[in-house]
Amino acid sequence: xxxxxxxxxxxxxxxxxxxxxxxxxxxxxxxxxxxxxxxxxxxxxxxxxxxxxxxxxxxxxxxxxxxxxxxxxxxxxxxxxxxxxxxxxxxxxxxxxxxxxxxxxxxxxxxxxxxxxxxxxxxxxxxxxxxxxxxxxxxxxxxxxxxxxxxxxxxxxxxxxxxxxxxxxxxxxxxxxxxxxxxxxxxxxxxxxxxxxxxxxxxxxxxxxxxxxxxxxxxxxxxxxxxxxxxxxxxxxxxxxxxx
Amino acid sequence: xxxxxxxxxxxxxxxxxxxxxxxxxxxxxxxxxxxxxxxxxxxxxxxxxxxxxxxxxxxxxxxxxxxxxxxxxxxxxxxxxxxxxxxxxxxxxxxxxxxxxxxxxxxxxxxxxxxxxxxxxxxxxxxxxxxxxxxxxxxxxxxxxxxxxxxxxxxxxxxxxxxxxxxxxxxxxxxxxxxxxxxxxxxxxxxxxxxxxxxxxxxxxxxxxxxxxxxxxxxxxxxxxxxxxxxxxxxxxxxxxxxxxxxxxxxxxx
Numbered sequence: 069x070x071x072x073x074x075x076x077x078x079x080x081x082x083x084x085x086x087x088x089x090x091x092x093x094x095x096x097x098x099x100x101x102x103x104x105x106x107x108x109x110x111x112x113x114x115x116x117x118x119x120x121x122x123x124x125x126x127x128x129x130x131x132x133x134x135x136x137x138x139x140x141x142x143x144x145x146x147x148x149x150x151x152x153x154x155x156x157x158x159x160x161x162x163x164x165x166x167x168x169x170x171x172x173x174x175x176x177x178x179x180x181x182x183x184x185x186x187x188x189x190x191x192x193x194x195x196x197x198x199x200x201x202x203x204x205x206x207x208x209x210x211x212x213x214x215x216x217x218x219x220x221x222x223x224x225x226x227x228x229x230x231x232x233x234x235x236x237x238x239x240x241x242x243x244x245x246x247x248x249x250x251x252x253x254x255x256x257x258x259x260x261x262x263x264x265x266x267x268x269x270x271x272x273x274x275x276x277x278x279x280x281x282x283x284x285x286x287x288x289x290x291x292x293x294x295x296x297x298x299x300x301x302x303x304x305x306x307x308x309x310x311x312x
Numbered sequence: 313x314x315x316x317x318x319x320x321x322x323x324x325x326x327x328x329x330x331x332x333x334x335x336x337x338x339x340x341x342x343x344x345x346x347x348x349x350x351x352x353x354x355x356x357x358x359x360x361x362x363x364x365x366x367x368x369x370x371x372x373x374x375x376x377x378x379x380x381x382x383x384x385x386x387x388x389x390x391x392x393x394x395x396x397x398x399x400x401x402x403x404x405x406x407x408x409x410x411x412x413x414x415x416x417x418x419x420x421x422x423x424x425x426x427x428x429x430x431x432x433x434x435x436x437x438x439x440x441x442x443x444x445x446x447x448x449x450x451x452x453x454x455x456x457x458x459x460x461x462x463x464x465x466x467x468x469x470x471x472x473x474x475x476x477x478x479x480x481x482x483x484x485x486x487x488x489x490x491x492x493x494x495x496x497x498x499x500x501x502x503x504x505x506x507x508x509x510x511x512x513x514x515x516x517x518x519x520x521x522x523x524x525x526x527x528x529x530x531x532x533x534x535x536x537x538x539x540x541x542x543x544x545x546x547x548x549x550x551x552x553x554x555x556x557x558x559x560x561x562x563x564x565x566x
Contacts, residue, residue, distance in 0.1 A: 145322065145326055145428075145429065145499070146429055147429070148428070148429045148430040148433050149343075149428065149430055150337050151330065151333075151336075151337055151338055151339040151340070151341070151344065152341075152343050152344060152347075152428055152430030152431065153430040153431075153433065153434050154337055154338060155338070155340070155344040155347050155348075156344075156347050156425070156430050156431035156434050156435075157434045157438075159347040159348065159350065159351050159408070160404070160405075160408050160431075160434065160435060160438070162351055163350075163351055163354050163355070163404045163407065163408045164400075164401060164404040164405075166354070166355055166358070166404070167354075167358070167400045167401075167403050167404035167407075168400040168401070168404070170358065171354075171355070171357075171358030171359075171362075171375070171400075171403070171404075172358075172379065172399060172400035172403050172404075173400075174358065174361075174362045175358060175361060175362065175375045175376055175379045176379060176399075178362065178363075178364050178368075178372070178376065179376050179379065179380075181364070182366060182368075185366065
């Protein structure tokens with residue numbers, strides 16, 4: 069941009085220099101006095117020795133008066149110079165044409181383009197922000213989901229564990245109960261068997277004893293029945309001393 | 313002659329001899345060169361300003377902010393959005409007048425192109441044609457005359473008084489005031505600067521009264537700054553009034 073500024077400056081200086089040098093000493097230097105003196109000198113040159121009153125003298129003095137009057141009465145500033153009107157008019161029309169065809173539309177277009185671009189950029193940024201927010205919301209919801217899922221899984225695992233434990237507990241109890249029942253049954257069976265075996269043994273021993281006591285071999289079946297009856301009686305008797 | 317001061321007559325400080333194409337209608341003098349300079353500067357601003365950069369700097373900034381200034385500061389204030397089509401004309405007008413004015417204070421030139429009546433006269437007549445033709449296109453020739461001469465709601469009895477007043481005001485005073493305002497302001501500024509410059513030069517001496525030198529010297533400095541403001545202001549006023557005249561000629565409400 070500095071280059072452009074310098075260029076502009078050089079152009080302006082160049083124009084100023086051109087105008088400056090082209091200006092002859094028209095403005096401040098020329099004064100009424102100088103002009104008058106010049107006019108009078110010009111008129112009187114080579115006219116020495118003229119007598120007042122002669123027609124020649126009168127003519128010259130009239131001419132001189134006119135010249136001096138011209139010096140004082142310079143051109144009217146309110147009347148336009150034709151060349152200035154023409155060049156000023158052409159100049160303005162050139163500027164106008166340039167501005168309508170090129171200068172203004174170009175500057176305007178640059179500005180509207182910029183407006184559109186900035187608006188577009190802002191819109192895009194807005195869109196990007198909205199997108200980012202959507203992504204973030206999505207992410208957050210997913211995180212929340214994942215957390216809920218994890219919680220759910222842990223809860224499920226805990227429930228599973230609890231259930232498993234309860235199951236195992238129950239099975240264990242069941243097994244224990246079963247084992248206990250089984251053991252009880254086994255015991256009962258063993259006891260029954262032992263009892264019956266014992267009973268048989270006792271009967272046999274009793275019979276043997278009775279036989280040896282009685283000395284007579286009783287009918288074996290009748291003896292056995294007899295003893296069974298006895299034992300059963302004993303068994304059926306008051307339960308307090310029944311068993312064992 | 314006060315203090316031996318040689319003050320040039322009024323006509324002489326704006327009188328510039330033709331040095332090229334003498335004795336033709338196309339004679340070129342210093343004032344014409346100022347016109348040329350104003351054309352070149354106006355074109356330069358917009359050519360160099362045509363950078364199309366996203367962040368404007370330098371000449372681009374100047375061109376674009378002046379477009380903004382013309383549109384928002386002049387047109388929207390006086391004509392509203394329908395006046396935007398006049399923006400190129402008003403921009404051209406503003407820049408051409410401003411650059412012509414500012415040569416009043418450019419060292420080495422120090423002559424505003426608008427301190428001679430030719431350019432203000434041409435521009436005022438141009439504006440006169442522009443707003444009248446625009447009005448006739450908008451309302452039709454008869455409609456335009458009615459629009460500009462007969463304010464609505466005026467009793468018929470008053471028309472013989474109102475119509476001549478409106479005619480003089482709209483068709484004669486407007487261009488004349490435009491012309492004189494610009495021309496007289498710049499001529500007065502030029503005379504001011506010349507006056508104090510001549511005074512300063514006269515006091516640039518070894519005599520005792522040289523002690524007064526600072527007064528005209530500071531006056532010159534002050535008036536140079538002041539005339540820069542005037543240059544801008546007169547270009548602005550001329551452009552604004554052009555917009556106002558076009559608007560009043562083409563408006564449908566009063």
